[in-house]
Structure formats: C-alpha cells, structure tokens
Amino acid sequence: MKKFNKVVSTVMASALAMAMLAGCGDGAAQSAGSGSGSFKIGAIGPLTGAAAAYGNAVVNGAQIAVDEINAAGGINGYQIEYKGEDDELNAEKSVNAYNSLKDWGMQVLVGSTTSACSIAVSENTKADNMFQLTPSGSAEDCVKYDNVFRVCFSDPNQGIASAQYISDHNLATKVGIIYDNSDVYSSGIYQKFVEESAGKNYEVVSAEAYTQDNNTDFSVQLQKAKDAGADLVFLPIYYSDAALILTQANTMGYAPTFFGVDGMDGILTVENFDTSLAEGLMLLTPFAADATDDLTVNFVKKYKEKYGETPNQFAADAYDAVFIIKAAMEKANVTPDMSVSDICDAVKGAMVQIEASGLTSAKMTWAASGEPNKEPKAVVIKGGVYVSAE
C-alpha cells in the first residue's frame, strides 16, 4: 500500500504540475473577465452504503454552513461555491472523489468523513498541498501531515474520554468490550480505552474481537461478557454491526448498558431496526440535537426544514468545519485568486491562532499537529431520540 501511495503521489504531483500550467491560462482569462471570484470548497463522504448516515450528514451540514456564510456576505467578501462527492466508504473511491473535486476547482477540502478514506485522501492533499479539514476522520494517521486538521476527537482521545466518562459518572463496575479487530478505528479506540482503564473504578472483564468477515454472529462475544458479569458493554464500532449486537443481546436476554463512540451515531436510521432496542444506549458525542443554546436550536431547525431529519454529530462537525475554515481564512486574509498551495500555507498557519466556538464545543483550539482541544460530552437514547446525558 505504501508503494502504491508513492506511485499515486507521483502521478498526482505530475498532474498538479500540469494543472498549474493549465491554471495560468485560466487565471489570465479570469482577471481579464469579471475580476472577482469565489472560494470553492468540496466535501467527501459515503453518501450511499454502510455509513451513508455519516456522509449525508457531513455533506448536508456543511451545505447549511455554506448557505449561512454566503447569505451573510461570504468569506473576506467572496462567496463560497460548494460541492459534495460520494466515496461509498471506500478509500480508492474517496481518492477518485477528491480528483473529480479537484477537476471542478476545489481549493479547500472538508473531508473525508471516515478515517480510512481520510487517510487515503491526505496522501493526495499532501502532494497537492491543499488544506484539508476532516470533520470526523478520527484515526491518528488522519492528521499525520501538516496540511490536515480535524474537528472531532482522535481515536485515542475517544478511548480515553470514554474511560474517563464511564469512571466519572460511575456507570459500571465491570466492563465488557466488543471491537472490530479488522478496523483501525475500532482497534485504536479499544487499545487506548484499555490503557486508560487501568486504575479506574471499574474493571475490564472481557474484551472480544471480531472481523469484517465474521460480523454476523456475536453470540459468543455477548455470552462471554454476560458470563463475566459485565454490567456495561463498550462498543467502539460502527452502528451497522452494533444494531446486530443489540438485537442478539436482546434475544439472549442480556441487558447491560451499552456505551458507544461516534461510530454509533446513526443507529436509529438503520432500516427496519427496532429502535426500542437502543433505549438507554449511551454514546460519546460532542453534539446533542436537543441542546437549548441558540446555535444548536437554529441549526437543528434549518436542518430539519431542509432535509427532514434530526442532524447528528457528523452534521454538526461538518457545519463547524466550514465555520472554522472561514475563521482561519479570515485570519489569514486569503483571496480566491491565490493558488491552492498558497491558501493552504496561509490557512494552516492561521489554524493554530484561532479560537472557534461552534455546535460541537465552545472555545476549540488547535495544535500544529492538527488535533483539536475540546470538552467530551455524551448523549443517551431515550424514546428513540438522543438526549444529553448530563
């Protein structure tokens, strides 16, 4: 894969060189014409497939932010053009989506939505030196390059925050874990959770793995947690597998507290899923749609009007991402006629200076590593909707 990436980056670099040559002509034509311009922001996420709930939320959430910014006069006086592309939760398709957005003229990327796709795309944004802000790519490697920042917690932070949250709120005495060993997201959170759990007021009594080739039968993993007496089962996995786990736990007659992380967000949208099974499920998420602050109320209202759904955390992350980009662009005072690479250098310098408040947290700041600094929050499912756990 490393070798492949190298080939890809070489190809991308030469493509960029050609694009720059082509760009000269464009620029001349443009300055001869209107003289004004607009920023082109692209977003990538799985709009179809197993994680469609995330991708659609990201693309829609960012759209609302773009509409608001445009209505209020744009960034530095320039309007934003915006476009979302589908990657079907597939790293190669995510790179294709990135390429087609680049052909469209994208200058800043909001994406990709999921970790593996975000990492794949970051190889290309690095080669192109394009500023990338992933709303929800939480694997450590997502921000390994200096041009990539993120809005959400990283996986280790989610594992650590979950352990702290469970301990601080006395949610359990014995904890079982079921995680996906074939997924970097899931196993990353799992490792940090276990490390952080040492010396806490609960005990990890079972930790069982499964793989994507083996994700239909969870009876063994659940039975082991049950036999070990776990009163809370930590599920650092995506909602599609979790829906199956909840159903199988129910038929087994096992009812611990289930505790998930951001991958659990979307479980209420699984078609034909009995949402009463998710009653009492807790998940670590920076966003609760029932919060009563003006910003959230306003956002939820707009999102419902436009898309007929209650926005989830991914929508909020993406909404914040666009405003964060706006703040950084204004700080750096960039204009649309600057090259992609110049915009990137200016914006990434500004990222470590800004302090942004949004839906997902107040007073978010960033380190040059790309990691955000913000407060963890949790929600619980009650009556088929998310409510703040506090």
Next chain:
Amino acid sequence: MSFLTYLINGLSLGSIYAIIALGYTMVYGIAKMLNFAHGDFIMVGCYIIFSVSAAMSGNSVVGIIVAIILCTLLGVTTEFVAYRPLRGAASPLAVLITAIGVSYLLENIALLIYGADIKSFSSVISWEGLSFADGQLKIQGVTIITILVSVVILIALQLFINKTKQGQAMLAASEDKGAATLMGINVNRTIALTFAIGSALAAIAGALLCSAYPSLSPYTGAMPGIKAFVAAVLGGIGSIPGAMIGGLVLGIVEILSKTYISSQLSDAIVFGILVVVLLVKPTGILGKVIQEKV
C-alpha cells in the same frame, strides 16, 4: 452450562451451513459444477422475504413461500441461460467463471435495487424459545427451528433420492451422464430439477440465516456461501449426509474456537481444519472414491 449454550449456538450455525451446503453438494454431485452463485441465491431469497413481508405488513409466511418459488425460478433460469449452453464447453473452467459472474451480477443488481445500506431483518420465527434451569440455559426459537428444519430437509432429500424415479434419475446422472442418457433419462431436465431443489433450499437457508443474524445487505450470502462450500468439501462433495455432517462440524468448530481459543482466529482455524482433512482424506469425510474403469 455456558458450554451447552455455545454448543447449541454452534449446532444452529452449523445447521444453516448444512442447508446451504446441501445445495452446493447436490449441484456438484449431479452437474459436476460449482455454483458459486449459490450464496447469492440466499441473499436474493432474503430480500424477497424482506420486501414481501413489508408489503404484506409483516406476514412472513407468504414472504417465505414467494421467496421459495422465485428462488426456484431464478435457479432454473440461471441454469438454463448461463450454465446449460456451456455444459459442453471444452474447459470446465468456463462454467466456473460464469458462476462467479452470476454471483457478481446478483450482488450488483441487489446493490442497484436496495442500495448498500444494511437492513434489519425481522425474524420469521416469532417463538421465544425454551428456557431451562431457571433461565440459565436459554435456547432461542430460531435455533430449535433451524436444527429441526435441517433434519427434516436431510430426511426428505434422502427419501426423494432413494425412493422416487426422479431421485434415481439424479443418482444415475451423477454417476455417468452418457449412460444415463442411453437409459432414457433426460439429463438436462434432471439437472434443472437439481437446480430447482438447490435454489429452493437456498431460500429456506436465507430465511433461517437472516432470522438468526438479522442484518441484510447485498453481501449477506457471500461469506456463509463460502463457509458452506467448505462444509460441503469437508463432508465429501457430492454426498448429501456428508454436507450435513460437514456443516455441523464447521458450525460447532467455529463457535467453540471463537469461545475457547480466540474470537479473531476462528476463521483461520475453520479453514485450517479443511486443509488438514483434505490432506488426510482428500475426498472429505463421507466422500466416495469413484474408480475409473478402463
């Protein structure tokens, strides 16, 4: 007590593998071809049950009947359109590759119609199941019914093959197609019948699989299909009791190795056992060695 629970879970999983493996093994025994699309027939069956049940406001009995009929038609049509014209082809690889093609075709049609989002499948069995020893040992209804159905199917198939004219025709065709034709057996029709039965079994297996593990996607049939193929080979491909034994062994080994060895290694162990069995007994547990007479 928990050992018993695991064992019963293994039996249930094994019974599903067994029903799928029966389809593989019958088609192989008679047509001498591996129908790699068999796992996808299961998926088609599940989607039909899902759609019909939704349209009939949750009446799954009608769904199962419609699924069995449509899967049977699908199997016969596939055989007629995709496999029969290739039966005389110079290389047996042609029909094998076609089967893989049919598999991808069905998966992609399902992707087109239903999308890749997983759907939660409502169990076709509403029975809660039995509870022993003050609820310590709980056997789910779907588990019991799966095991019973597989036993009934096994007995019915054995009777069909040994006691009926059509069954005897199948046996004859499986041993020597040329001689069977000379004896007045319509081999093409016999093979079509085999596909019909195999596909109907796929629909039943689908109903049970998705009731036990209620998530449905276009790839639902792929992995169970491969495991069932392993079960058929393990038991001795072409042998009906062999498919049953292979399926049960595979299911139990998978669950027990997940429990007592490692939940990550269970697939490796399952496929490892296949390798060992094939090294020791290349024809599988109940496979017959057919000697070429010169």
